[in-house]
Structure formats: structure tokens, C-alpha cells
Amino acid sequence: xxxxxxxxxxxxxxxxxxxxxxxxxxxxxxxxxxxxxxxxxxxxxxxxxxxxxxxxxxxxxxxxxxxxxxxxxxxxxxxxxxxxxxxxxxxxxxxxxxxxxxxxxxxxxxxxxxxxxxxxxxxxxxxxxxxxxxxxxxxxxxxxxxxxxxxxxxxxxxxxxxxxxxxxxxxxxxxxxxxxxxxxxxxxxxxxxxxxxxxxxxxxxxxxxxxxxxxxxxxxxxxxxxxxxxxxxxxxxxxxxxxxxxxxxxxxxxxxxxxxxxxxxxxxxxxxxxxxxxxxxxxxxxxxxxxxxxxxxxxxxxxxxxxxxxxxxxxxxxxxxxxxxxxxxxxxxxxxxxxxxxxxxxxxxxxxxxxxxxxxxxxxxxxxxxxxxxxxxxxxxxxxxxxxxxxxxxxxxxxxxxxxxxxxxxxxxxxxxxxxxxxxxxxxxxxxxxxxxxxxxxxxxxxxxxxxxxxxxxxxxxxxxxxxxxxxxx
Ligand SMILES: *Cc1c(COP(=O)(O)O)cnc(C)c1O
Numbered sequence: 001x002x003x004x005x006x007x008x009x010x011x012x013x014x015x016x017x018x019x020x021x022x023x024x025x026x027x028x029x030x031x032x033x034x035x036x037x038x039x040x041x042x043x044x045x046x047x048x049x050x051x052x053x054x055x056x057x058x059x060x061x062x063x064x065x066x067x068x069x070x071x072x073x074x075x076x077x078x079x080x081x082x083x084x085x086x087x088x089x090x091x092x093x094x095x096x097x098x099x100x101x102x103x104x105x106x107x108x109x110x111x112x113x114x115x116x117x118x119x120x121x122x123x124x125x126x127x128x129x130x131x132x133x134x135x136x137x138x139x140x141x142x143x144x145x146x147x148x149x150x151x152x153x154x155x156x157x158x159x160x161x162x163x164x165x166x167x168x169x170x171x172x173x174x175x176x177x178x179x180x181x182x183x184x185x186x187x188x189x190x191x192x193x194x195x196x197x198x199x200x201x202x203x204x205x206x207x208x209x210x211x212x213x214x215x216x217x218x219x220x221x222x223x224x225x226x227x228x229x230x231x232x233x234x235x236x237x238x239x240x241x242x243x244x245x246x247x248x249x250x251x252x253x254x255x256x257x258x259x260x261x262x263x264x265x266x267x268x269x270x271x272x273x274x275x276x277x278x279x280x281x282x283x284x285x286x287x288x289x290x291x292x293x294x295x296x297x298x299x300x301x302x303x304x305x306x307x308x309x310x311x312x313x314x315x316x317x318x319x320x321x322x323x324x325x326x327x328x329x330x331x332x333x334x335x336x337x338x339x340x341x342x343x344x345x346x347x348x349x350x351x352x353x354x355x356x357x358x359x360x361x362x363x364x365x366x367x368x369x370x371x372x373x374x375x376x377x378x379x380x381x382x383x384x385x386x387x388x389x390x391x392x393x394x395x396x397x398x399x400x401x402x403x404x405x406x407x408x409x410x411x412x413x414x415x416x417x418x419x420x421x422x423x424x425x426x427x428x429x430x431x432x433x434x435x436x437x438x439x440x441x442x443x444x445x446x447x448x449x450x451x452x453x454x455x456x457x458x459x460x461x462x463x464x465x466x467x468x469x470x471x472x473x474x
Contacts, residue, residue, distance in 0.1 A: 001056070001454070004049050008039035013046070056454040058398055059269065064420065064428050066351075068370045068401035068413025069162065069210060071240045071262035072269065073344075076332065079265060079325035088324055093316040097301045104300035107293040107317065110327045111277075117337070118236070118256050119249025120279035124288045125323055126314040130237050133257025133276030134168035134204070137233050139310045140255060140280065140287040141202050142172055144231070147308055152201035152230070158187050160211055160405045165204045165235060174201060181407060185211040185363035189220060196228045206235035207251060208242070208368035210405040210413075212348060222252025231255065239263045240417070241345060241369035244338025254281045264326035275322040289313045343418035344369040347425060351416055354429040358436035362408050369417070375410035378439040383446045385410040388435055390457065393450040395431045 041049070059065075065072040083089075091100055111123040127133040138155070145152045155169040156177045166176045177195055182188040187205065203225055207215045215221070225232050234248035234256035240263045248256040260266055261274035268274055280288065290309045291302035302317075333340060345368050352361065352371040360374040375385035389399035389412075401413040416425060438446055448457060 001052060004039045004041065004046070007045065007049060008041055009045075010040050011042050011045075012040035013043040058393075060419075063396040063398065064416075064424055065398040066400050066414045066416050066428065067398055068212075068372070068415040069237060069404070070268070070401065071237075071259070071369075071415060071417060072398070073240070073262075073265055073340075073417040074419040075265045075267045075325070076329065078332070079328045080267075082328045083321045083324040085324075088321065091320075093320075097299065101300055103320070104293050104302070105295075106327055107320075107323060108295050108300050110323055110330070111293060113327070113330050114258060114277055114279055117239075117243060117247060118258065118279045119247035120256060121282040122285040122288060122292070123277055123279045124292055124313075125275065125277045126289050126312070126318045127257065127276040127278055128314055128319055129261070129272065129274040130235070130257055130259040130276045131164040131168055132313065133259075133278045134164055134233070134235065135171060136276075136278045136289060136310070136313050137255040137257060137280075138169050138172035138174065138202075139313070140278070140284055141231050141233065142174070143287050143308060143310050144284060145201055150198075150229070152199055154199045155201055155233075156192065156195055156203040158205060158209065160185070160209050160407050161204065162206070162210060162235065162237065162404075169202075169204060179203075181209075181211075184216075184365060185209070185213045185407075186215050186217065187221060189217050189224070192221065193224065196224065196230070198229070200225075200228060200230045202231040202233050204233040204235060205253075206238050207248075208238050208370075210238075211363055211372050211408070212238075212241070212367040212370035212413075212415075213363060213365050214241075214368055218251045226252070237262060238369065241341055243341040244335070245341060248279075249281070254284060255279075260322055260326040265329040266322045266325040273319040273322055275319045275326065277318075291317070293317075340418045341369070344416070347416040347418060347420060348414070350422075350425055351414060351429065354425075355414075355432055358433055359412070370413060370415035372405065372408050373412040373414065374408050375412055378436065379410055381439050381443045383439040383443045385412055387446045387449060388412065388439075391435050391438070391446045391449040392431065394452045395435075397428060397431060 060072055060074060087102060091103055097104060107125055114123045127136045153175050154177050155174040156179050157165050158181060159178050160181050170176055179195060180188045180191045207218055209215055222232050231254040232252060234253035236256050236258040239258055257276045257278045259276055261268035286307045287310055288306060289312055290304045290306055294301055294303040348367050348369050348371055352367055355373060360376050362374050375388055378388060385402045389402050392399045403411055404413060405411060450456060
């Protein structure tokens with residue numbers, strides 16, 4: 001495909017040079033000496049160019065998107081419509097409380113809804129994503145111990161954790177201590193016990209964990225941590241597995257972030273915007289970022305006077321349009337949020353059972369909303385997990401998450417979500433079985449995949465360092 005500069009033919013919808021000639025009030029020295037090098041094309045040709053570009057993208061509207069850990073569920077289009085209502089998009093963030101009661105009411109009610117689903121006692125909507133929520137949570141935990149006059153420097157993190165967990169704790173000044181997983185893919189409680197002492201501020205966990213396995217000992221773990229005077233942080237990225245069935249409060253956690261852009265259906269392919277609200281137990285309420293949105297029975301208002309607030313973690317009040325979309329989704333779903341989790345778990349277990357013959361399943365346990373295969377069997381024929389992922393692109397399927405979690409060799413992490421029907425799941429099974437067959441009989445085909453995409457196999461290192469698609473094409 002040609003770039004828009006190569007397509008330029010001098011026929012333009014708008015003539016910029018004529019415009020500047022008329023601006024005689026500009027000082028000469030500010031005027032260009034030569035014409036701007038902008039492509040010139042008619043409006044229709046510009047439209048065709050961008051349509052052609054968008055057709056080259058993959059999106060959930062085109063096909064199956066089982067990107068593990070990312071919860072690429074279908075985002076209902078009505079949420080976009082609501083998020084784009086003029087009353088929301090034209091509101092100034094510094095408007096007085098009286099002039100934005102509707103927006104404040106929405107934020108307040110979203111806070112209340114998130115309190116209900118998490119079981120927690122107070123919420124901030126400010127953080128812009130999950131990792132930002134983690135940082136906010138860690139800052140809260142740090143300040144909590146400062147105020148208590150305790151010097152705790154360590155945060156315990158399972159070896160299966162998402163990379164943002166240690167990064168957030170470290171960015172907050174904590175030292176990271178890893179705790180091993182046992183043969184069931186869960187936190188090894190004995191190993192955890194041996195790590196506990198007065199230095200430990202907190203443990204960061206996700207439940208179900210990144211293997212898609214529910215941590216059965218979570219109550220024992222929260223008990224151990226609290227007896228040690230430590231707190232528990234819940235990475236809520238996997239919340240799509242448990243909504244309405246259980247919550248972090250019941251599991252004994254003190255701080256939790258949710259990824260609204262994962263669980264609560266706002267689009268997030270290509271990098272945001274997102275929202276990572278943080279919810280806390282009563283004892284940590286006064287540590288939240290300000291302002292929080294409150295209601296006095298008559299009016300909604302922004303509240304700034306929290307006694308130990310860590311301050312503001314984001315300009316204004318977070319990514320407001322994401323909050324609108326998530327609130328719309330929650331209202332639309334109501335009690336069916338529970339059904340969403342149920343279907344997500346059912347779909348994942350269905351795929352796991354169908355694929356565990358052809359692919360290695362290192363932790364053969366009932367899974368929650370996702371599961372992790374290993375490409376080790378295929379590797380014996382020289383076909384890596386990367387090759388399998390690339391081959392899926394030839395089958396109108398977004399590759400799953402690969403090489404994560406780190407504790408599974410050649411990991412393939414599959415999360416179908418609740419959005420897919422049985423026919424789609426069966427199509428995916430057939431594609432995966434065909435790839436497993438090809439790995440035995442025709443590995444060369446997989447090793448050189450993808451064959452049908454606009455960009456073929458790229459040199460991974462060059463692609464990262466010089467993101468120029470013409471240059472990196474092998
Ligand atoms: C996605 C994810 C995160 C980070 O969330 P972002 O919104 O991408 O910052 C953290 N932990 C887990 C397990 C995740 O899947």
C-alpha cells in the first residue's frame with residue numbers, strides 16, 4: 001500500500017498556501033518561504049486511504065481475540081454513544097460543583113457500584129490504568145505505615161505475577177521479595193511463611209492468578225499477612241472471573257484496583273485511555289487521593305479534606321469518558337455481571353479441555369476465566385510459541401498472550417471472555433488443532449508465518465527499535 005504522500009497528486013480539498021497569502025497582517029519573517037510539504041488529495045481519496053488503512057487492522061469486530069490477561073471482551077457500542085453525549089464531552093473539569101451535578105452523580109454512583117462489586121468501603125476513580133492503580137495503592141500502603149510509625153520496606157510478590165506489580169512496588173520505594181508457586185500453580189504457603197517478618201509491608205496478588213487458577217489458600221494467606229501486621233493488595237485485572245461470586249474483601253484484601261477497560265467493557269486495544277479505580281477498606285479511607293466525590297443527601301460534591309491523603313495522582317478526576325462507558329455497562333448488565341463471569345469461566349474451561357490433548361497443559365486444574373498452555377510439544381518439531389502465534393494471524397484470529405506468565409515455558413495464555421458463542425470457540429479449537437498438526441507435518445509453514453497479513457514476519461528486534469514497517473520487512 002502506498003503512503004498518503006506517495007498517493008498525493010496535487011488535487012487538494014483545501015489550499016493552504018492561498019490561505020496564508022491572504023494573511024497580510026502577519027510579519028513577513030513569520031511566513032514560509034517554500035510551500036508546506038503536505039500530501040494533496042481529494043476528500044474522497046483521503047477517505048479511501050484511511051478506510052484501506054483501517055481494513056488492515058485487526059479488531060474484535062473482525063474476529064476472535066483471546067488475548068490472555070487483557071479481557072478483550074466485546075464493548076457494546078451504546079457505551080460509546082453515551083460517553084459521547086455533549087453534556088459529558090463539553091463539560092469543563094473546573095466547572096463548579098453546582099454546574100456539573102450530573103457528572104458528579106455519575107462518578108458517585110460508579111464509586112458506589114464498585115464498592116458493591118469489590119466489597120470495599122471507599123473508592124478513588126483517579127488512576128488512569130491498572131498499573132497506575134497499583135502505584136496509587138502502594139503509595140497508600142506506604143503512607144499508612146508512615147502514619148503508624150512503622151518502617152516496613154518489603155513487598156512480597158508471587159513468581160507468576162504480572163510485571164507491573166513489582167514495577168509499581170519498586171517505583172514506590174519498596175524492595176521486592178518473590179514467593180514461589182507450588183505444583184498446583186498457587187502461592188506456596190510454607191514458602192510465604194518463611195518470608196514473613198516486621199519488614200514486610202504487603203503482598204500483591206491477583207486471584208485468580210495469572211495462570212487462571214483460583215488461589216485456594218487465600219484466606220489462610222490473608223490471615224497470615226494480617227497477623228504479621230502487613231496489608232494485602234489485590235490486582236483486580238482478573239476480576240472478570242469472579243464478579244458477583246466473590247470479592248476481594250471476602251478474600252481478606254485491603255486495597256484493590258479494577259481495570260475498567262478490561263472487566264467493565266471500554267475499548268483498550270492500541271493503548272487506552274483506560275481507568276484503574278482503587279478501592280480500600282475503612283482503615284485506609286483517609287489515605288485516598290483527593291478529591292473523592294461525595295453526596296450529602298442533597299448535593300454531589302468534590303471532597304478534599306481527607307486527613308492522610310496521598311494527594312492527587314492524575315490531572316482532574318481521571319479519564320472521565322471511560323468512567324461514563326463503564327457505568328453504562330454496569331447499569332446495562334445489573335445482576336448479569338455474575339452471568340458474565342460464569343460464561344467467561346465456562347468458555348475458558350471448554351477451550352482448555354478441547355486443547356489439552358494437542359498442547360501441553362502444565363497445570364491441569366479447573367481454570368477460571370483463562371488458562372495457560374505450553375508450546376513445548378510443538379517446540380520438539382522446531383515450532384515455537386511465537387510461530388504458533390504468528391500462524392493464528394493467518395486464520396483471522398488475534399494471537400493469545402505469549403511467553404507470560406514467566407513460570408510456564410513457551411507459554412500460550414488464552415482468555416476467550418464471555419462474549420463468544422460455541423461456534424466461534426469451536427472454530428478456534430479447529431484452527432489450533434490444525435496448527436498442532438502442521439507443526440508435525442509442515443513446520444516450515446508455521447516458522448515463516450504469517451503469510452496473509454499486510455506485514456509479514458518481521459525481525460522482532462528491529463521492529464521494536466526502528467518501527468518503520470517498510471524497513472523491517474524481512
Ligand atoms: C493488564 C494487567 C495489569 C496492568 O493493567 P493496565 O491497565 O494495563 O495498566 C496488571 N496486572 C494484570 C494481571 C494484568 O492483566
